[in-house]
Amino acid sequence: xxxxxxxxxxxxxxxxxxxxxxxxxxxxxxxxxxxxxxxxxxxxxxxxxxxxxxxxxxxxxxxxxxxxxxxxxxxxxxxxxxxxxxxxxxxxxxxxxxxxxxxxxxxxxxxxxxxxxxxxxxxxxxxxxxxxxxxxxxxxxxxxxxxxxxxxxxxxxxxxxxxxxxxxxxxxxxxxxxxxxxxxxxxxxxxxxxxxxxxxxxxxxxxxxxxxxxxxxxxxxxxxxxxxxxxxxxxxxxxxxxxxxxxxxxxxxxxxxxxxxxxxxxxxxxxxxxxxxxxxxxxxxxxxxxxxxxxxxxxxxxxxxxxxxxxxxxxxxxxxxxxxxxxxxxxxxxxxxxxxxxxxxxxxxxxxxxxxxxxxxxxxxxxxxxxxxxxxxxxxxxx
Ligand SMILES: [Zn+2]
Numbered sequence: 001x002x003x004x005x006x007x008x009x010x011x012x013x014x015x016x017x018x019x020x021x022x023x024x025x026x027x028x029x030x031x032x033x034x035x036x037x038x039x040x041x042x043x044x045x046x047x048x049x050x051x052x053x054x055x056x057x058x059x060x061x062x063x064x065x066x067x068x069x070x071x072x073x074x075x076x077x078x079x080x081x082x083x084x085x086x087x088x089x090x091x092x093x094x095x096x097x098x099x100x101x102x103x104x105x106x107x108x109x110x111x112x113x114x115x116x117x118x119x120x121x122x123x124x125x126x127x128x129x130x131x132x133x134x135x136x137x138x139x140x141x142x143x144x145x146x147x148x149x150x151x152x153x154x155x156x157x158x159x160x161x162x163x164x165x166x167x168x169x170x171x172x173x174x175x176x177x178x179x180x181x182x183x184x185x186x187x188x189x190x191x192x193x194x195x196x197x198x199x200x201x202x203x204x205x206x207x208x209x210x211x212x213x214x215x216x217x218x219x220x221x222x223x224x225x226x227x228x229x230x231x232x233x234x235x236x237x238x239x240x241x242x243x244x245x246x247x248x249x250x251x252x253x254x255x256x257x258x259x260x261x262x263x264x265x266x267x268x269x270x271x272x273x274x275x276x277x278x279x280x281x282x283x284x285x286x287x288x289x290x291x292x293x294x295x296x297x298x299x300x301x302x303x304x305x306x307x308x309x310x311x312x313x314x315x316x317x318x319x320x321x322x323x324x325x326x327x328x329x330x331x332x333x334x335x336x337x338x339x340x341x342x343x344x345x346x347x348x349x350x351x352x353x354x355x356x357x358x359x360x361x362x363x364x365x366x367x368x369x370x371x372x373x374x375x376x377x378x379x380x381x382x383x
Contacts, residue, residue: 006184008310009275011051011074014171018045019154025106029095031084036221038102038159039255040080045108045155046170048254050275055082057150058116065126068264068305075271075306077264078127081118082110082149089115089147105157113151118144127261130293136223137260137290164219164229167237169252174214175277177250183211187280187314188273190287191217192258194227194235194372196344196364198319200243201328205316206282213249214278215240221257223290224382225350231371231378238367252276262287262294263302267309274311283313318343321362353378 009015033041043049051074056064059071061079068077084092092098092112100108124131124138133139159165169177178186187206191199207213217236219229233253240251254272259265265288270281287299295301303313317330320341325334344352344363349372352359358369372378 007186007274007277007279009047009050009171010271010310013051014047014175014275015044015050015053016047017053017152017154019109019156021156025099028097028099029091030099030101030106031088031092031110032101033082035102036257037082038100038107039220039257041100041108041153042155042159043256044080044153046172048171048256048272048275049080050171052076052080054110054113054152055148055150056080057114058148061116061148061150065123068267075267075309077271078259078261078268083118083145084147084149085145086147088145089149092149100153107157107159108153108155110149110153111151112149115147115149117146118148120144127264128293129262132293135260135290135293136258140259164233165253165255167233167251167253168255169250169276171275171277174250174252178212178277181212181247185210185280186212186214186278187282188214188216188270188276188278188311189282190254190269190273190284191215191236192222192226192232193346194231194368195239196349196359196368197321197362198328198343200239200365201319202282202316205319206280206314207245207248210280211248213244214273214276215249215251216254216273216276218258219253219255222380223258223260224380226258226380227378228375228380231375234371235368238371239365242367243365258288260288260290260293262289263298266299266313267302267306270303270309270311270313274309278311280312280314283315285318350379 056079063069063071064076064079070076093115096112098110099106100110120141121131124141128135128137187210189203203213217232266283273281283299286296300315317332319328319330320343322329322334322336323340324336
């Protein structure tokens with residue numbers, strides 16, 4: 001008998017919004033949704049966003065934006081919302097029950113509970129601490145429709161399998177895996193980058209202390225200049241196969257968009273990993289940040305406001321290669337100056353890629369360098 005996972009889902013119960021039905025949908029009102037939205041609808045159905053059972057209504061929305069909590073006071077920092085234009089909102093209000101359509105497939109139902117308006121400016125300022133359109137989250141809000149629709153969803157059919165979804169796991173699956181392995185402590189790691197050895201050292205430092213590591217890269221819409229999803233996926237797959245102990249590592253992808261909300265998104269990232277069964281979560285420096293919008297340690301500070309989160313944040317110091325220590329060190333255990341430290345920054349990575357030069361093997365595993373350098377166009381280019 002395995003141990004039961006002591007980590008309850010957020011709000012106490014894992015949401016399941018899958019529906020088996022033979023009902024005829026003839027003549028029903030339908031709404032076409034984007035691939036990004038369909039991902040999040042399936043995330044709701046799988047309980048990744050537990051306790052949310054659908055798109056948030058006005059009361060929850062306002063409290064999330066202003067206070068980082070749901071109307072019942074449960075921690076929640078990123079509103080999961082559905083926007084439509086005014087005409088469609090009127091049709092949806094009348095219909096009450098709306099079919100959800102994506103890529104010519106009816107895949108779910110939305111039970112319309114309320115329609116309310118999106119106050120773009122105040123929402124941007126509250127969520128992202130800025131109204132600068134150069135911020136990708138602010139830009140997205142500025143392009144959204146005027147009306148938000150709140151209501152529960154049901155999913156009838158899952159997104160079709162594809163190479164990018166090969167490693168997706170549901171919270172039910174990860175929880176059963178954790179139970180099977182008898183882990184008491186599980187550390188979640190969020191990433192949207194290809195791994196270099198500094199990342200690996202952080203993850204392995206966690207493995208020195210805790211039972212299991214849950215590596216969970218985020219696959220989905222990202223900003224200009226970020227690595228493409230297939231690279232992140234292939235790089236982690238190869239890294240884990242070559243360098244990680246299989247019996248203490250679970251690798252799965254999370255399919256949702258990056259929102260670049262910095263500290264607020266760090267809380268959101270932790271809540272999703274709690275739903276997957278993690279007891280701990282590694283919070284990076286400038287976690288989910290972009291540009292200079294957030295203080296580097298704001299994503300650490302915010303956890304003080306959430307003593308009730310029930311997933312423990314871990315704040316590791318930054319790891320670097322030290323030429324005098326002859327290995328990976330950090331400011332806590334190495335006395336040597338900046339001149340001895342080497343790290344692969346994003347800027348450095350970009351330079352290496354454009355010159356076709358391979359990073360030193362003590363900075364990046366050769367398998368990963370090969371994956372990046374053999375890709376014709378490794379970075380997202382939305383321009
Ligand atoms: Zn040193």
